Amino acid sequence: MEQIASHPAAGQKKALPGDFAIWIFIYAELLVFGIFFLAYAYTRAQHVELFNTYQQHLNRESGAINTLVLITSSYFVVMAVAAIRRGAAGHCTRWLILAVLSGSVFVWIKLAEFAAKHAEGITLSTNTFYMFYLSLTFFHFMHVLMGMVILSVVALKAYRGAYNAQEHTGVETGASYWHMVDLVWIILFPLVYVLH
C-alpha cells in the first residue's frame, strides 16, 4: 500500500508509522474492542457470582502463555522494522517469519482451548459469561489470523526485495496492525481470565 497523498498528519513531528489508512482501521478496531470490553465489565457487574464462578473454569495457563507468545512476536516485528530501516531486507524477512510462527503458536493454543470448551458442550448460548468469553476470544482470534496473513504478505514482499531503507511503508503498516492485535490481548487476558 502506498502512502496517502498529502494527508494532514505530515507535520513537524513524525506522521503515523505505515499507511494512514491502516490507522483508521486500528482506531475503529480499538473502538469495537473497547465497547466489547465495557459490555463485558458492565454485564459482569450484574452477574458477579456467575462470572466469578465460570472464570475459574477457564484455562488461565494457556491464556498467560498466549500473552507471552504475542508479546514476543510483537517484539520480533519491532526488530523486523528496525532491520528494514537499516536496509537489511534479509533480516527483516527472518524476523517477520519468526513473528508469523509465534502467531501460529498462539493459534494452536487457542484452538486447543476452544476444542476443550467445545468438548464440554459449551456454546455461545450456555450462559452470559461464556457468551462473552467465546465472542471476545473468537473475535480476537480472527484478528490474529488476519494479522498473520498481513505479516506473511509483507514477509514475502520483503523477501522479494520490495522494501529498502528508504521505502518500507508496507512493513510499518503490517507492524502497526500486529501491535494493535497484541495491545488488545494485553487487556483481554487479565479482564477475562484473571480479574474478579
Add this chain to the structure above:
Amino acid sequence: MKYQSQAVAKPYFIAAIGLFVGQILFGLVMGLQYVMGDFLFPEIPFNVARMVHTNLLIVWLLFGFMGAAYFLVPEETEHELHSPLLAKVLFWVFLVAGALTVLGYLLVPYARLAELTMNDLLPTMGREFLEQPTITKIGIVVVALGFLYNIGVTILAGRKTVVSMVLLTGLVGLAVMFLFSFYNPINVVDDKFYWWWVVHLWVEGVWELILASILAFVLIKVTGVDREVIEKWMYVIIAMALISGIIGTGHHYYWIGAPEYWQWWGSIFSALEPIPFFMMTVFAFNMVNRRRREHPNKAAVLWALGTAVMAFLGAGVWGFLHTLAPVNYYTHGSQITAAHGHMAFYGAYVMIVLTIISYAMPILRGQEAADPRAQVLEMWSFWLMTVSMVFITLFLTGAGVLQVWLQRFTDNPQPFMVVQEKIEVFYWLREAAGLVFLLGLILYVAAFFVKGGERVMASNAVADTA
C-alpha cells in the same frame, strides 16, 4: 459526452424519474389512508398501495443504478460499452416487466396474481419489498445477468479504475443477494433470515459500494481532485462498511427467534455502521474544499454534498437511534422504523441517483451543464424535497416516540388503535410535508424543460472563480 455508447443511460434515467413520480403519488395515497381509512376504497387498498410504493422505489433505483453504470463505465474504462443494443433491449424488457407487475398489483387481488403467475411452483411472493411474482423475479435476474455481462466485458476490455471495480463489485453483490429471495422457507425464523439477507445486505452492504463509487465518480469530475486521494478514501470506507454491515445484520436478529448473543453482536457491530457514512460526509466536503476547478454544474455539486449529509443523517443517526437491542426492544416495527426507512432511502439512494442524473443528463443532452435558470429551479427542487423529507422524518419520529411511549413503555400500555388515534395529528403533518415533497418533485421534472438562451455558463464560471 465522451463516448457514444454513454447515450444508452438516458432512457434509464428518464424511466427512473417517471417511476419516482409514481412512487410518490402512491405514498401520498397511503399517507391519506392513514388518516382517512376508506380513501379510495375499494379500488386501492392500503396494502396494495404500500406494495406499489416500495416496489416502484426499488425498481426506479435499479433503473438509476443501471443508468449510472452505463454512463460511468465507458468514461472510467475509456472504452465504448460492449453492446449498446443489449442495453437498449434490456431496458425495454425491464420496463415492460415492471409495468406489468405493477398493473398486476393494481388490477387483480394479490392471491389471484400469485395463482396466475404459478407462485406455487416456486413460492417466493408475499414478503415486503420482494412481493414480485416469481416470473418477475426471474426476469429481474435475467436483466441483471445481461447487464452485468455488458458492464463486466466493458470493464475487462478497458482501463480498470477503482471506481469502476467497486461499482461492479456492488452491482454483482446486488444481484447475488437478490438470489436469497428465491428461497422462501416454511420456518418463520429461517424466512426472516433470508429476507434480511436481501434487504439488509443490500442497503447496509453492497449498495453502499454502489453509492460510494457513484459519489466518487461525480466528485472526481466536478472537483478535479486527484484520483489517488479519492481511491484511498474509497478503500477505507468500503472496508468499514462491509465489516460493520455484514455482522451488523444481527440488529435484525434480536426478536426473530435467533440465539440471544445476537443482541450483543448485532448491537456492537451495527453501532459502527454510521462510521462509513460519516467518513463519506467528511470525504465529500474535503474533496469539494480542495477542488481544483469550478464546475459549471452547481446543481450536481449540491446533490453530491446533499447525499453525503442526508445519508449520514438518515442511515447513520436515525439508524443508530434504534439499533441497540435495549432500545430496539421498544421501538421495533414502530413509526421510528418508518422514519428511519424514509430518510435513509432518500438520503442515500434516492439522492445518489439524482446526483448522477443531475451530472449526466446535461451531458447526455449535449451541454456541460444545464442552463443557469434550469439549475436554479433544480436547486429549489433539491431544497423542497430534502427539507420536506426531513420534516416527514421528524413527524414520523414524533409519532413513533409517542407510539412507543403510550403503547409499550408505560405501566398502563394502551391498545394499538387507541394510540394511533392520539398520534393522528402527526400523520396529517406527514401528509402535508408529503405534498411539499411532490411539489419539489414537480419542479425537479420541470427543470428539465426550462429552455435557456444561448449558454452563458463559460463566462459565468470564469466570474465565479475570479
Add this chain to the structure above:
Amino acid sequence: MDVSTRRALQVWLALVVLTLLTWAVGRAGLGGGPVIAGILLSVAVKGQMVADVFMGLRAVRSPWRWMVSGWLLMVLALIGLAFFTGET
C-alpha cells in the same frame, strides 16, 4: 545493538514480568478492590509501553498518539468503575 532495539528488548522484558505477575495473581486466586486496581494499573503501563515503543507512537504528532493512550486509559478506568460497582 542500537538504542531503539535495546529499548524494545527492555519493554519486552517488562511486559513478560508484568504478565507473569498477573498470571501469579490469578493462580493465587487473589481478587477484590486493591488487586483489581493493581492489575489494571499494570495493564495501563503495559499498554502505554506497547503504544509508545512497539508501535512507535512516542515520536508521533500528539492527536494521533493521544487517541491511543486516551482509549487505553478510558477503557481501563471504565472497566475499573464497573468492577467496583459490581463488588458485592
